[in-house]
Amino acid sequence: MSDQQKPRVPIKAGFFTVPDxxxxxxxxxxxxxxxxxxxxxxxxxxxxxxxxxKTSEVEMEGRGTLFSYTFVHLPLFGSTNMAHMxxxxxxxxxxxxxxxxxxxLAGKQAEFKIGQQLKAELDVLRQDDSxxxxxxxxxxxxxxxx
Amino acid sequence: MKNVAVLGVGMxxxxxxxxxxxxxxxxxxxxMALRDAGLTFKDVNAAYTGHIFASVMSGxxxxxxxxxxxxxxxxxxxxxATGSAAFREACLAVExxxxxxxxVLGFDKMTTMIQQSTGGTAPENMEDAxxxxxxxxxxxxxxxxxxxxxxxxxxxxxxKNFNNGALNPMAQRQxxxxxxxxxxxxxxxxxxxxxxxxxxxxGDGAACAIVGRADLAKKLNPGRPVVKVIASALQSxxxxxxxxxxxxxxxxxxxxxxxxxxxxxxxxxxxxxxxLVQVHDAFAIEELxxxxxxxxxxxxxxxxxxxxxxxxxxxRVPFSTDGGLISRGHPGGxxxxxxxxxxxxxxxxxxxxxxxxxxxxxxxxxxxGGSVCVIHLLQRG
Numbered sequence: 001m002s003d004q005q006k007p008r009v010p011i012k013a014g015f016f017t018v019p020d021x022x023x024x025x026x027x028x029x030x031x032x033x034x035x036x037x038x039x040x041x042x043x044x045x046x047x048x049x050x051x052x053x054k055t056s057e058v059e060m061e062g063r064g065t066l067f068s069y070t071f072v073h074l075p076l077f078g079s080t081n082m083a084h085m086x087x088x089x090x091x092x093x094x095x096x097x098x099x100x101x102x103x104x105l106a107g108k109q110a111e112f113k114i115g116q117q118l119k120a121e122l123d124v125l126r127q128d129d130s131x132x133x134x135x136x137x138x139x140x141x142x143x144x145x146x
Numbered sequence: 147m148k149n150v151a152v153l154g155v156g157m158x159x160x161x162x163x164x165x166x167x168x169x170x171x172x173x174x175x176x177x178m179a180l181r182d183a184g185l186t187f188k189d190v191n192a193a194y195t196g197h198i199f200a201s202v203m204s205g206x207x208x209x210x211x212x213x214x215x216x217x218x219x220x221x222x223x224x225x226x227a228t229g230s231a232a233f234r235e236a237c238l239a240v241e242x243x244x245x246x247x248x249x250v251l252g253f254d255k256m257t258t259m260i261q262q263s264t265g266g267t268a269p270e271n272m273e274d275a276x277x278x279x280x281x282x283x284x285x286x287x288x289x290x291x292x293x294x295x296x297x298x299x300x301x302x303x304x305x306k307n308f309n310n311g312a313l314n315p316m317a318q319r320q321x322x323x324x325x326x327x328x329x330x331x332x333x334x335x336x337x338x339x340x341x342x343x344x345x346x347x348x349g350d351g352a353a354c355a356i357v358g359r360a361d362l363a364k365k366l367n368p369g370r371p372v373v374k375v376i377a378s379a380l381q382s383x384x385x386x387x388x389x390x391x392x393x394x395x396x397x398x399x400x401x402x403x404x405x406x407x408x409x410x411x412x413x414x415x416x417x418x419x420x421x422l423v424q425v426h427d428a429f430a431i432e433e434l435x436x437x438x439x440x441x442x443x444x445x446x447x448x449x450x451x452x453x454x455x456x457x458x459x460x461x462r463v464p465f466s467t468d469g470g471l472i473s474r475g476h477p478g479g480x481x482x483x484x485x486x487x488x489x490x491x492x493x494x495x496x497x498x499x500x501x502x503x504x505x506x507x508x509x510x511x512x513x514x515g516g517s518v519c520v521i522h523l524l525q526r527g
Contacts, residue, residue, distance in 0.1 A: 011272055042392065048385045067388075068291070070283035072337045077274045090280040090337070092288075092390070100388045102276050102284075102395075109338060114291045136272050 062120030154183025160351035160475030227514025230482030252480030311469020318475030417441035
């Protein structure tokens, strides 16, 4: 089991928050276009829809609806976590603000259903050279969440 | 496009070659294409090289294999669509009157690329978790949710492509016996519902097309049908709600619809005029969706068409006649040019046991990650 007291760092800065509370869901660092209102993830400077440069950074809640899923029968890329060795789910998730994102799923294939509600959580991929936990986000079906 | 023809084609069979260099594979494919055209390298006015994994300078260095004549050489890269995109630049240059004869040369060594990779121990970001197989499996799961598709439909496409590949001496994966739906379904699960046999292999290889003025084709080979390039389209992504910005993805379905409509309009024909089609069947679910997106059947009818055998050799419009990416292989840079090789042979009635009867018009469709869609229409003149 991972030690939740260890400092946690995101695998790459600028994509999601790592809350101090280990039980709190991460938030997504996105962009809102001030001209047309479209939301984007990841962040971008120019609106892909209306090409406006008037964009602002927003945080989006770590939840969404499952659009599609699969289960990959390979160890999770870059992970040294034994829980990831037997494969992992991958989904396309529609965030309430609009963006569709792709991310690993937490849970077994039989737990995934298109249209179900999902909640984001952080998961330890490995430790870095300073002994900190390197975390990614995954989405877990809400009904299966503990 | 009115004045462009494929003058010659050549290939170095796709496969896993630890001891063969890009230079050797490219030279053999290129010399085969020149001989096929009835030309020598002295006749070539310009070259476009297509390679994804080869290092900086590889294009001009590999071209030295043919001799040093001072011609302009340009590298074109567009992921899986690299060879197709290089072919397009050659066609545009000939059509515009800049050159009479252009060599388009694709080569790659995925085996070397994999030896040099980190083995997955140091990914920079989460996008690396979305493997191409996973990305296309997401298409398949969604299709099963919306339509009557079952894994058996995907297995039937893959089995067809393996069996077509067995008729192509240049195919990388050549099945020794007839491949059944059950065999495809029973192969290793990669990303549900895609199995290993529903997925293209990695490989090495080279392919070459000599593109030139259409009037030269008849002069060079008087007894042979002229294969003209009658339309070319390349499109990148257009934004629509639900657009995916992450991962090694190919873009929205709309790209294939719009690009095919563009070539149909340019050539003044419709999907009903096609005799054979090559597509980016890196995974069997792709070929299924392209049946509909390229207009070869109505939306929602792909499953019924598969059950009828519409897209098999001898069917209404054969797809992936050379085995497609799944069987013929997909080294990267040369893949799109292998489609040109196959379509050219088919339109000249030189495709031997996999010949499509009375083939007059063929489509070559490629997707390149990032992403782009590239489509060419070839027609016997």
